[in-house]
Amino acid sequence: MSTLETSVTTSSRASAERRVEVKGLSKSFQLAKTTIEAVRDVSFDVRRGEFVALLGPSGSGKSTVLNMIASLIRSSGGEILIDGKRVVPGKATPDVGYVFQRDTLFPWRTVGDNIGYGLELSGVPASERKERIAECVAQAGLRGFENAYPSALSGGMRQRAALMRTLIVEPQILLMDEPFGALDTHTKIDMHEVLLRIWEREQQTVLFVTHDLGEALTLADRIILFSARPGRIKDMFEVDFVRPRDAVKVRETEHYAELFQHIWHSLGEEFVKGRSV
Amino acid sequence: MKRYSALGTVGWQVLICAVVLSVWQWGYDLRTRLPWLVPDLLDPYFISKPSMIFDNFLIQSCLISKLGAFNGDFGKCLARNENNLWAATAITLKNTFFGFVTGVVSGFVAGLILGRSDRLSAIFQPFITAVNSIPRIALAPIIVLAFGIGDMSKIVTSWIVVVFLVFFNTFEGARSIDEGFTNAARLLGASEWQITRTVVIPSTMAWVFASLTPAISFALIGVIVGEFIGAERGIGRLIIESEARGEASGMMVAVVVLMLVGVVLSAIIWRLQAYLLRWQRQRGAE
Numbered sequence: 209m210s211t212l213e214t215s216v217t218t219s220s221r222a223s224a225e226r227r228v229e230v231k232g233l234s235k236s237f238q239l240a241k242t243t244i245e246a247v248r249d250v251s252f253d254v255r256r257g258e259f260v261a262l263l264g265p266s267g268s269g270k271s272t273v274l275n276m277i278a279s280l281i282r283s284s285g286g287e288i289l290i291d292g293k294r295v296v297p298g299k300a301t302p303d304v305g306y307v308f309q310r311d312t313l314f315p316w317r318t319v320g321d322n323i324g325y326g327l328e329l330s331g332v333p334a335s336e337r338k339e340r341i342a343e344c345v346a347q348a349g350l351r352g353f354e355n356a357y358p359s360a361l362s363g364g365m366r367q368r369a370a371l372m373r374t375l376i377v378e379p380q381i382l383l384m385d386e387p388f389g390a391l392d393t394h395t396k397i398d399m400h401e402v403l404l405r406i407w408e409r410e411q412q413t414v415l416f417v418t419h420d421l422g423e424a425l426t427l428a429d430r431i432i433l434f435s436a437r438p439g440r441i442k443d444m445f446e447v448d449f450v451r452p453r454d455a456v457k458v459r460e461t462e463h464y465a466e467l468f469q470h471i472w473h474s475l476g477e478e479f480v481k482g483r484s485v
Numbered sequence: 486m487k488r489y490s491a492l493g494t495v496g497w498q499v500l501i502c503a504v505v506l507s508v509w510q511w512g513y514d515l516r517t518r519l520p521w522l523v524p525d526l527l528d529p530y531f532i533s534k535p536s537m538i539f540d541n542f543l544i545q546s547c548l549i550s551k552l553g554a555f556n557g558d559f560g561k562c563l564a565r566n567e568n569n570l571w572a573a574t575a576i577t578l579k580n581t582f583f584g585f586v587t588g589v590v591s592g593f594v595a596g597l598i599l600g601r602s603d604r605l606s607a608i609f610q611p612f613i614t615a616v617n618s619i620p621r622i623a624l625a626p627i628i629v630l631a632f633g634i635g636d637m638s639k640i641v642t643s644w645i646v647v648v649f650l651v652f653f654n655t656f657e658g659a660r661s662i663d664e665g666f667t668n669a670a671r672l673l674g675a676s677e678w679q680i681t682r683t684v685v686i687p688s689t690m691a692w693v694f695a696s697l698t699p700a701i702s703f704a705l706i707g708v709i710v711g712e713f714i715g716a717e718r719g720i721g722r723l724i725i726e727s728e729a730r731g732e733a734s735g736m737m738v739a740v741v742v743l744m745l746v747g748v749v750l751s752a753i754i755w756r757l758q759a760y761l762l763r764w765q766r767q768r769g770a771e
Contacts (some may be wrong), residue, residue: 280668298671306672312665316687316764325683326673357764377673 227381227413228254228277233286235272245438246272252432252441259407259414261424261431263475265482269439270417271385277415278306278383290381305379309386311370313358319369320345320354326377344372364395368402375406382414388423400426400455408452421475425467426455433474436482445471510535533733538741541734545570568718574742577708577720580636584643585704592651593693600659601685621646625710634715643707647700651693658692659685691765694758701750705743
């Protein structure tokens with residue numbers, strides 16, 4: 209496994225402590241009568257406070273890996289440890305937050321009640337809940353929409369509300385499955401800014417699934433590149449742009465262009481393979 | 486859909502009522518001059534006349550004692566007939582209400598449980614299909630036989646027609662819940678009960694409400710059929726009595742009261758639905 213030779217100077221924040229450990233993970237499932245191998249022998253670690261992007265073409269099993277880490281689906285082999293404890297399928301791991309590709313805001317709850325949902329579940333009193341919802345609403349730039357239903361919001365606003373619904377319970381580990389995949393380029397970059405500012409402040413450990421190389425480079429400390437089906441880890445790249453990053457300006461640097469080109473070639477091969485499968 | 490002015494719509498509605506009522510009221514009078522135009526069915530012996538129905542309503546409801554005279558003693562008039570219009574309406578409404586509520590609650594709970602459990606729904610599926618294939622109204626005589634001519638048989642008849650309707654809708658609703666919602670709740674730490682309460686029930690509500698308007702009509706039908714078969718009181722009983730006397734206007738009064746009751750009950754359901762499902766209405770500013 210080759211790793212791009214770059215000096216790891218800026219990632220001093222990332223201590224050696226491992227929060228997420230994935231060991232020999234695999235997943236096959238039955239479709240009609242054929243067995244499809246979605247993920248084959250995937251192993252990697254994520255350090256505390258590290259922002260890792262899982263990059264690959266669609267069908268490369270990166271979302272499957274994320275969903276296994278999230279306990280949403282059962283693995284066929286291997287194991288996943290979060291803070292040294294095994295992940296049990298179907299049982300949410302405390303401290304782990306998840307953001308879906310499609311916003312899953314509850315249409316029958318107002319924006320404010322959606323954001324406060326996690327607090328409601330853990331029995332936080334209404335007055336405290338109200339305060340924290342107000343903070344989150346302000347942070348997401350949704351002031352004035354607390355009492356609106358999600359159907360009245362634009363895609364970007366909904367995704368911000370969904371992000372806040374996850375963040376309000378202050379998860380230490382954040383799993384994100386192409387959360388900005390359905391947004392237009394402009395809204396997407398706005399969301400990158402929002403996410404970067406939050407992450408710089410809260411220092412969560414993030415696993416971010418995407419097929420967008422630019423997005424991975426903008427956000428992540430490290431990119432794990434997945435191959436076309438069956439999904440394996442093809443390569444890993446350190447992304448050493450200085451923090452704090454500016455989601456727009458980072459794209460204008462020469463180093464960004466270099467890295468982009470370097471990874472693009474490797475990713476491109478997988479996109480071609482993915483098409484022929 | 487093109488929008489029409491509300492006034493124009495109401496104007497047409499008034500016109501249609503006026504035409505229908507006029508034909509009903511005076512149509513048969515044309516028979517002497519134009520016998521080929523007027524069908525036998527318009528004979529007031531069968532369908533009465535709006536004016537006769539109105540007069541009959543005033544008498545049955547004890548508002549007047551006989552034509553042209555206001556009732557001196559409302560209470561005495563009511564006491565003379567145990568199944569007067571007011572008491573009959575009250576008893577029919579009461580039984581409809583209990584049949585409806587028990588049917589909705591049991592249908593909802595059963596639909597929710599079977600809809601969320603693949604195992605239970607697999608076990609019960611053939612039984613449900615079999616029982617659902619019985620025209621429920623056919624059971625009414627058996628129910629009256631079993632539960633007697635009192636209120637209980639009406640409530641049971643009403644329950645049995647409502648419960649399946651609500652059950653199937655709830656079942657479908659519970660089956661078609663977006664997994665994204667349950668996953669989101671689970672990952673935010675919701676227990677199974679919390680998921681049921683905050684995700685399954687609200688997202689099934691739209692399906693349940695779709696069944697409530699027909700359910701309230703069915704509940705009323707169940708009670709009336711039960712009263713036809715055997716009852717001492719109720720609107721269904723009034724209809725049977727008037728029929729025995731060959732009194733069309735008496736039957737028509739009961740039918741009109743039933744219509745009004747049905748309209749009011751549907752309106753209540755509709756208002757409740759508009760409130761509980763208010764999140765469905767806001768569509769908007771993309």
